[in-house]
Amino acid sequence: MPTRRTARGPARTxxxxxxxxxxxxxxxxxxxVARELAGSGAGVLVVDxxxxxxxxxxxxxIPTEWLRVMGLTASHRQTFGRLVIHTPxxxxxxxxxxxxxxxxxxxxxxxxxxxxxxxxxxATVSGRTGAVVHTDRGDVSAPLIVDALGWxxxxxxxxxxxxxxLSRGLExxxxxxxxxxxxxxxxxxxxxxxxxSFPARDEVRVGVGSFDPRFHVxxxxxxxxxxxEREAVRxxxxxxxxxxxxxxxxGVFFVGDSAGHCLPLTAEGIRTAFYFGIxxxxxxxxxxxxxxxxxxALTRYHDFSTGHEWKFRSxxxxxxxxxxxxxxxxxxxxxxxxxxxxxxxxxxxxxxxAPPEFAAGGRPPVARRRAERAAA
Numbered sequence: 303m304p305t306r307r308t309a310r311g312p313a314r315t316x317x318x319x320x321x322x323x324x325x326x327x328x329x330x331x332x333x334x335v336a337r338e339l340a341g342s343g344a345g346v347l348v349v350d351x352x353x354x355x356x357x358x359x360x361x362x363x364i365p366t367e368w369l370r371v372m373g374l375t376a377s378h379r380q381t382f383g384r385l386v387i388h389t390p391x392x393x394x395x396x397x398x399x400x401x402x403x404x405x406x407x408x409x410x411x412x413x414x415x416x417x418x419x420x421x422x423x424x425a426t427v428s429g430r431t432g433a434v435v436h437t438d439r440g441d442v443s444a445p446l447i448v449d450a451l452g453w454x455x456x457x458x459x460x461x462x463x464x465x466x467x468l469s470r471g472l473e474x475x476x477x478x479x480x481x482x483x484x485x486x487x488x489x490x491x492x493x494x495x496x497x498x499s500f501p502a503r504d505e506v507r508v509g510v511g512s513f514d515p516r517f518h519v520x521x522x523x524x525x526x527x528x529x530x531e532r533e534a535v536r537x538x539x540x541x542x543x544x545x546x547x548x549x550x551x552x553g554v555f556f557v558g559d560s561a562g563h564c565l566p567l568t569a570e571g572i573r574t575a576f577y578f579g580i581x582x583x584x585x586x587x588x589x590x591x592x593x594x595x596x597x598x599a600l601t602r603y604h605d606f607s608t609g610h611e612w613k614f615r616s617x618x619x620x621x622x623x624x625x626x627x628x629x630x631x632x633x634x635x636x637x638x639x640x641x642x643x644x645x646x647x648x649x650x651x652x653x654x655x656a657p658p659e660f661a662a663g664g665r666p667p668v669a670r671r672r673a674e675r676a677a678a
Contacts, residue, residue: 315439316439316440317347317349317423317425317437317439317440317442318347318442319440319441319442319443320442320443320444321345321346321347321442321443321444322344322345322346322444322445322446322590323339323344323345323346323347323420323444323446323447323448323586323590324346324347324349324435324442324443324444324446324447324448325346325347325348325349325420325448325450326348326349326350326427326435326447326448326449326450326451326456326457327348327349327350327448327449327450327451327452327558327560328348328349328350328352328354328411328415328422328450329350329359329411329450329452329558329575330558330571330572330575330576330579331450331557331558331559331560331563331575331576331578331579332348332350332448332450332557332558332579333348333354333411333414333415333418333579334414334557334575334576334579334580334583335448335450335557335579335580335582335583335586336348336414336415336418336420336583337414337417337418337583338579338580338582338583338584338586338587339418339420339583339586339587339590340417340418340419340420341419342587342590342591343590343591344586344587344590345421346418346419346420346421347420347421347422347423347442347444348418348420348421348422348423349422349423349424349425349427349437349442350422350424350425351424351425351426351427352424353424354411354412354415354422355407355408355409355410355411355412355415356408358407358408358538359452359538359540360407360471360540360571360572361404361473361498361500361507361509362404362405362406362407362410362500362502362507362572363402363403363404363405363483363500363570363572364402364403364405364570364572364573365400365401365402365403365573365653365658366378366381366400366401366402366403367400367401367658368572368573368576368658368661369403369405370658371658371659371661371662372414372576372661373413373417374405374410374413374414376409376413377405377406377407377409377410377413378403378404378405379403379404379405379406379502379503380403380404380501380502380503381401381402381403382398382401382402382403382482382483383397383398383401384396384397384398384482384483385398385402385483385484385485386482386483386484386485387484387485387486387487387636388484388485388486388487388488389486389487389488389629389632389633389636390488390489390490390629390633391629391630391633392633392634392636392637394636394637394639394640395640396639396640396645396649397642397645398645398649399645399646399649399650400649400650400653402483404500404501404502404503404507405502406502423439425437425438425439425442426438427451427456427457428456429456429457430447430456430457430554433445433447433553435447435457445596446555446586446589446590446596447553447554447555448554448555448556448557448582448586449554449555449556449557449560450556450557450558450560450575450579451560452540452558452559452560453468453541453542453543453559453560454560455547455556455560456560457551457554457556457560458551458552458554458556458560459551463515463541464515464516466515467543467544467545467562468515468541468542468543468544469495469511469512469513469515469541469542469543469544469569470511470512470514470515470517470518470519470539470541470542471509471510471511471512471519471539471540471541471542471569472509472510472511472519472520472523472537472538472539473498473507473508473509473510473523473537473538473539474507474508474509474523474524474527474532474533474534474535474536474537475505475506475507475508475535475536475537475538476505476506476508476527476532476533476534476535476536477504477505477533478501478504478505478506478532479501479503479504479506480499480501480506481501482499482501483499483500483501484498484499485497485498486498486526487624487632489629490522490525491510491522491525491526492510492511492512492517492519492522493512493514493517493625494512494513494514494517494624494625495510495511495512495513495514495517495519495625496510496511497509497510497511497522497523497526498510498511499526499530499532506530506532508523508526508527508530508532509523509526510522510523510526511542511569513544513621513622513625515541519539542559542564542569542571543559543562543563543564543571544562544564544566544569544618544621545562545566545614545618546561546562546563546607546608546610546611546614546615547560547561547562548561548604548607548608549561549563549578549582549603549604549606549607549608550600550603550604553596553600555582555585555586555599555600555603557575557578557579557582558571558574558575558578558579559571559575561578561607562614563575563577563578563607565614565617565655566614566617566618566620566621567617567618567620567621567624568617568652573656573658574655574656576656576661577656577660577661578606578607578656580660580661581603581606581607581660582603585599585600585602585603586599610655613655
């Protein structure tokens with residue numbers, strides 16, 4: 303488990319009270335928001351209970367193009383052009399139309415932060431009253447507030463596992479090397495979910511995720527590591543949302559896991575945290591620069607997020623269907639999926655859910671399609 307480096311006791315002085323923008327949470331989504339506000343002239347404060355880059359919460363994999371367009375390639379560890387999917391009856395090797403990469407979490411967070419001009423403080427956020435956010439270092443207020451604190455949705459109406467739309471994930475980080483990006487759909491490891499092995503240059507990230515939060519995955523994570531002859535060391539785990547939620551509530555912007563911005567079935571949440579974090583940051587910047595009111599920004603960001611709801615619902619439908627498919631039928635389906643045209647088509651559509659060109663300033667896909675339909 304990660305070692306906490308944040309200050310304790312008398313080192314934790316009261317926070318300055320007033321700011322233009324308050325971003326709660328300093329992982330992928332929160333840092334993406336802060337980065338979009340750089341140079342806006344706004345007084346931005348980012349708070350998190352941990353130091354920036356201190357606590358890794360995922361296997362840290364992303365389509366390689368997202369690292370490139372965001373200038374984060376220095377955090378790159380290993381690239382894969384093929385996905386290997388194992389079932390009890392067949393192993394499918396899918397040649398991807400784009401590459402996927404693992405990266406170093408502390409380094410990527412550092413790179414994001416270097417491109418921000420916000421202030422940062424360690425503080426644990428406990429709740430909110432109107433425009434005042436309560437922390438263990440006192441109250442902080444701002445007219446623009448962002449919750450990027452994760453699935454707990456601290457500044458809104460949250461929910462608790464296991465009676466919530468959450469998946470459960472756990473992984474170990476043994477030292478070693480590997481050449482393949484691998485997935486296991488095998489009820490020996492998890493009745494509904496999958497196992498994974500993501501090499502990252504000098505370590506391999508091995509884990510198990512369960513779509514059913516009541517199924518504990520520690521024993522089966524150790525089992526998968528043993529089967530791969532990897533040491534079960536350096537644990538990390540987290541709850542993973544698998545249902546989209548309202549991206550705004552009572553004047554607060556929610557981004558990343560707090561808004562359910564994590565794709566069902568694959569549990570990929572990093573590029574979606576970047577994607578929606580960038581969209582949120584652009585709306586906040588428009589408010590700071592006087593080009594938009596707070597109400598307009600809330601509406602636009604809410605509509606942008608809900609415009610992707612059908613994509614998330616379709617992924618959730620697949621997540622619910624696959625565990626019900628008999629293993630032999632699933633194996634036959636995977637063999638058929640290796641057809642190159644199908645792989646190119648399906649993975650291209652999957653990438654389009656949160657395309658990398660959006661980070662470079664391209665028009666949002668939803669808005670572009672609306673404009674195309676209007677022109678037609």
